[in-house]
Amino acid sequence: MLKTIYLDNSATTPVAPEVLEAMLPYFRTDYGNASSLHALGQTARRAIERAREEIAATLGASPGEIVFTSGATEADNLAIKGLAWTEKQKRHVITSRVEHPAVLRTCEWLESQGYDVTFLDVDAAGRVDPEELAAALRDDTFLVTIMAGNNEIGTLQPIERIGALCRERGVTFHTDAVQAYGKVPIPVHAVDLLSASAHKLHGPKGVGFLYVRDGTKLLPLVHGGGHEGGRRSGTENTPGIVGFAKAAALAFGELASTPKRMRGFRDRLIDAITQIPSTRLNGHRTESLPHIANFSFQAIEGESLVMRLDEHGIATSTGSACSSPDLEPSHVLLAIGVPLSMAHGSLRVSTGRQTTSEEIDALLEVLPTVVEELRAISPFKVGDARCTPTE
Ligand SMILES: Cc1ncc(COP(=O)(O)O)c(C=O)c1O
Known part of the structure; x- marks a missing residue:
């Protein structure tokens, strides 16, 4: 397994x-x-x-x-x-x-x-x-x-x-x-x-x-x-x-070492993931906890992203789904003014003391493809306003 x-x-x-x-x-x-x-x-x-x-x-x-x-x-x-x-x-x-x-x-x-x-x-x-x-x-x-x-x-x-x-x-x-x-x-x-x-x-x-x-x-x-x-x-x-x-x-x-390593992972995640088109970082670039990075992807449901990553053996979490009326988007993302469409397409990646550099590599290797695949089958297109009443 x-x-x-x-x-x-x-x-x-x-x-x-x-x-x-x-x-x-x-x-x-x-x-x-x-x-x-x-x-x-x-x-x-x-x-x-x-x-x-x-x-x-x-x-x-x-x-x-x-x-x-x-x-x-x-x-x-x-x-x-x-x-x-x-x-x-x-x-x-x-x-x-x-x-x-x-x-x-x-x-x-x-x-x-x-x-x-x-x-x-x-x-x-x-x-x-x-x-x-x-x-x-x-x-x-x-x-x-x-x-x-x-x-x-x-x-x-x-x-x-x-x-x-x-x-x-x-x-x-x-x-x-x-x-x-x-x-x-x-x-x-x-x-x-x-x-x-x-x-x-x-x-x-x-x-x-x-x-x-x-x-x-x-x-x-x-x-x-x-x-x-x-x-x-x-x-x-x-x-x-x-x-x-x-x-x-x-x-x-380990206060002087582990959080520093986590921050290095966070920086790498941010640098790489924000290169994916129509993607944003949620939260502050530097005034942040070292172990949490949160991103939004246009035209994608966060849940689908989490499920696809899970199929690749990678456990992450999300805010909420765009197409499901009973799933509320994250109150935190709405409070920081993330447009509804992007609040529904969020992904939270959080590291621990056991996280390795190879594990970050593995996520960064599959994520762009998974995002592309999900966008290809999404009813919402990048830039589509149907799910973006606040944009
Ligand atoms: C900021 C914050 N407060 C409170 C809690 C609740 O903690 P516990 O699971 O110990 O009840 C959590 C855990 O999800 C949390 O992240």
Whole structure:
């Protein structure tokens, strides 16, 4: 069987062998409940607290500022709802149009509960304008939530500047750093709340954390036995937490090398793929995460492209399909002003620490032919306006 060339690492990553190795004892032998008093329980407790210290160190934080969760969706919900529920007077939240659904849907839910949410527009590269954000701040704004790096197009946000504006106005600042954590330096000093997820950096699925700056008050989403300092009840996922710490140690240990290699791959992809006629890069050329590159091809459905590449053993992802009325194009691509026709023909290529130069070569070898073949059978022609009402 053909070995898959996996270029969908912003969806999830393979667990690193070292991570699996570190987790196995907590399934096999050290399976105690970390709340139990016996030796097995205390072994698990020590492992969790060691992991908490290691993860805190990656952020220059103290261990008590790390709350383990079931992933970043929960961490985002805890940050946003948990803070909103502590507020008695203030009702206003600011976010952007390009956030992950874990933030967008949570903010929309707050709106349904009577809160007021401002969804900031972004520029053509996907960046929030700090001046616009400053102008949107109100006396009753209690939260700004803006992601560190975008999961679809990779664009980095001016987190430091946004954090400074929030600090000046006494507003809590949350950042979803799921794609940025372990890939680019994050100015944690500018942030009050930060979400991350293990499975995006070669750790296991189903474990994440929320960094909660000392003094930031949150109400829990999950009530029960009072785990995680009462901020997130539920028996701790010992193997997952240990695996997350190992994955973080690997990523931060390689911070000077792996992201650089990924950026080299990204540059090569951009240089080669934008040579294909009627193709564009989505997102910022340089102010970007190193591992994500997103392209649009005119007169092609992204889904068809992904399926054809899959037949060649190459796993990638897309936005949405042009001809299918119930498939919405990506909200991120629409927010950066990509014409509808091109938003439907998008391809996201995302690399991981296992990605090799040969794998990038393999994609670049088949992609132009696949694009040509799909255009030849497409009902839409390059430059065709039928699918391009906004062009
Ligand atoms: C930016 C961003 N936020 C949140 C999430 C959700 O993370 P999890 O899968 O851990 O719930 C993801 C993953 O798709 C993401 O890319």
